Each structure stands twice: as structure tokens, then as C-alpha cells.
Amino acid sequence: MTKRKVIVLKKQCSTEIVPKAPYNFDKTVYDPSHFPTPIEIWKPGKFWKTMRFKDRILGIKFMDVGTISKPKIKLTVFSASELKKEFIRDLIKDINFRYGFNEDLSDFHRQYKSDSLLRPVFKRMRGAHSRSFESLYEIIMISIVLQNAIVRRTVQMMNNLLNKYGQKIKFNGKEMYLVWKPNKLAKVDEKELRNLKVGYRAKMFTKISEQFAKGDVNEYRLREMSLEQVERELLKLYGVGPASLDSLLGILRIHQPIRTISPWEQKIYSRLLFNKVIVSPDKILRELKRRYGKWSVFAGYILFEDLFWRHDKKSIPWLEKEIRL
DNA sequence: CATCAGGGCCCTG
DNA sequence: CAGGGCCCTGAT
Numbered sequence: 001m002t003k004r005k006v007i008v009l010k011k012q013c014s015t016e017i018v019p020k021a022p023y024n025f026d027k028t029v030y031d032p033s034h035f036p037t038p039i040e041i042w043k044p045g046k047f048w049k050t051m052r053f054k055d056r057i058l059g060i061k062f063m064d065v066g067t068i069s070k071p072k073i074k075l076t077v078f079s080a081s082e083l084k085k086e087f088i089r090d091l092i093k094d095i096n097f098r099y100g101f102n103e104d105l106s107d108f109h110r111q112y113k114s115d116s117l118l119r120p121v122f123k124r125m126r127g128a129h130s131r132s133f134e135s136l137y138e139i140i141m142i143s144i145v146l147q148n149a150i151v152r153r154t155v156q157m158m159n160n161l162l163n164k165y166g167q168k169i170k171f172n173g174k175e176m177y178l179v180w181k182p183n184k185l186a187k188v189d190e191k192e193l194r195n196l197k198v199g200y201r202a203k204m205f206t207k208i209s210e211q212f213a214k215g216d217v218n219e220y221r222l223r224e225m226s227l228e229q230v231e232r233e234l235l236k237l238y239g240v241g242p243a244s245l246d247s248l249l250g251i252l253r254i255h256q257p258i259r260t261i262s263p264w265e266q267k268i269y270s271r272l273l274f275n276k277v278i279v280s281p282d283k284i285l286r287e288l289k290r291r292y293g294k295w296s297v298f299a300g301y302i303l304f305e306d307l308f309w310r311h312d313k314k315s316i317p318w319l320e321k322e323i324r325l
Numbered sequence: 326c327a328t329c330a331g332g333g334c335c336c337t338g
Numbered sequence: 339c340a341g342g343g344c345c346c347t348g349a350t
Contacts, residue, residue, distance in 0.1 A: 035332090
């Protein structure tokens, strides 16, 4: 057992960002339905995230110092050594994209302001954007630990991986993990991975990591591609199928019609859309597409987030039963 | 004790 | 295009 080093990020610099209004900070950065993982920390009005940018290890702290209608975010970047102005400029550009600070959702809001399901949701979720600040590689690793597992096991697999291959970093009094670099996992022996209880997913981790390490897939290049091209690229990855694809597209802020419903989503949509215990996935897909067209993935996301936020505030019994930890 | 499905995907026939 | 197999876990 080797003791792993904690990297402490002592240097810091701050700036302010004014997102396009309306911007709802908490309801964008925090997703109550997402399993807990030590690569991020949320508290009302505050958010900490580890990040690797241009091969530098960073800790980012966000503070909400505005309102939904007049949003303002104080951003502090922590690093081990001083950062150049140009680096910071590029970083902020990237963060703007990831956190949707400039994203314009007015079309969506205009179009569905009278929708029977979304109208009440907009009151609570006004200014919420889709959560997509994780790197493409990070989110792919997450989508793999989510496959064919309940949340408890997902958490276990993720923590095992972070413990073994992640980098522990400390900034602003928080100790968190940064996800490993692809080339590190690419070289790991399948057996070693299987010891971490990831099962058949072991091969997916190494194969995909290899593809990332070689530069076959590049998040920034994907941002410039058409939907069809992006899909082709992502489906080349061993372990990425139709169910993971939709959530990966969210990372690139691509809005498109919904195509897949997983069993747990099926149960929730059955209640939300039809007020029934279970409705066929086909019927759900048709209804979502009929209502929301190209916005159906995003509309579904907002409906789910609203539901889980409400559940957080006051337990919803039928939902409680569906979320098995 | 055995069986099964879970926040899928790959591969085969 | 349907269906079996895959790792592991906790529920039954």
C-alpha cells in the first residue's frame, strides 16, 4: 500500500462573471438526483469543483453573489503555481460554456410557458440550465459506473476508482478528488480493475481511456461537429450505447429529441406524464416528443430536476420507493 | 440456500 | 433484430 500524496492548491485568483439572465445558480450546479461523488461539493450559493485544464490541476470555487434576474458569480481559481493571464482567459471561456453562463434558453421558455406540465415548473426552476460541467471523459466514466447497477454500487465503484487512481487535492479548506488522466487508466491491467468490483466494465474503462489518451476523441473538437458526427464519434467508444449517448450530448449542450427511456426513468415519467404506475416506454417517448419536439431531452431533464428538488424539500412517497440506495 | 434484476452494452446467430 | 451473457449486490 503506497500512501498517495495530496496536492495542495495555494495560489488563487478571483474574478466576476455576469451570466446571461435569467440564471439560477443552485438549480444549475446542483442535481439532487445525481449520486454523491467527491469530485464536487455543493452548498446553497456555493460550489467547488476539481478540474484539469490544459494539463493543469485546478480547484474552482463559485459563489452566487447575484439573483436569478441579475446574476453575478464570483469565481476563484486555485492552483499550485501562478497562472498566466492568457490561461485564465481561456479557462473562463471554457467555464462559461460548461456552466451555461451565456446559454440562451429564451426560445424554450417562450415556447412552453403555457404547457400544463412546465408552467408550474418554470416558477421553481426559472433560470436553470442543464448540468454539464464535467469533462466528457469524466462523464463517460460516470456513465459506465451507472450501467446495470443500483446507486449504491455505482457509488462504491466510483469511490474505489477515485481512491486508487484519482488525485487527492486540497483547496479552500476542501479535500476532494480529481479524476485520473486517461493514460493512467489505459495502462492498468484488467484484473487490477476487477478487484475494484467494477466487473465486466473493466474492459470499457481501459479501452475508452486508451482512445482518449491517443487523442481519438477530443471534447473540444466535438463541440464544433454536427449532431450526426458527434453521435458517430461517441458510439465508437467501447461501452457507450444509446442510453449513455443522450446524457453525453448534454455535456456538449446539444438539444435533441429524446430517444431512450431507461427503466427507472420509465417509472418516473409514467407518474409525471400520465399519473400512472407504469406506462410503456414507447408511449412515453411519443408523448415527450409530441409535447417538446427537439427540446424533449431538456424538458425531461427540467421535469426530473424539479421533481427531485421538491422531493429534497419534502419527501414524495412514490419517488422515495423508486430510488433504491 | 437459490434466484433475480438493477440508472446497458456487446456480440452472436 | 432478438436474446444471451456479463460483474457484483442486496432484495426476496
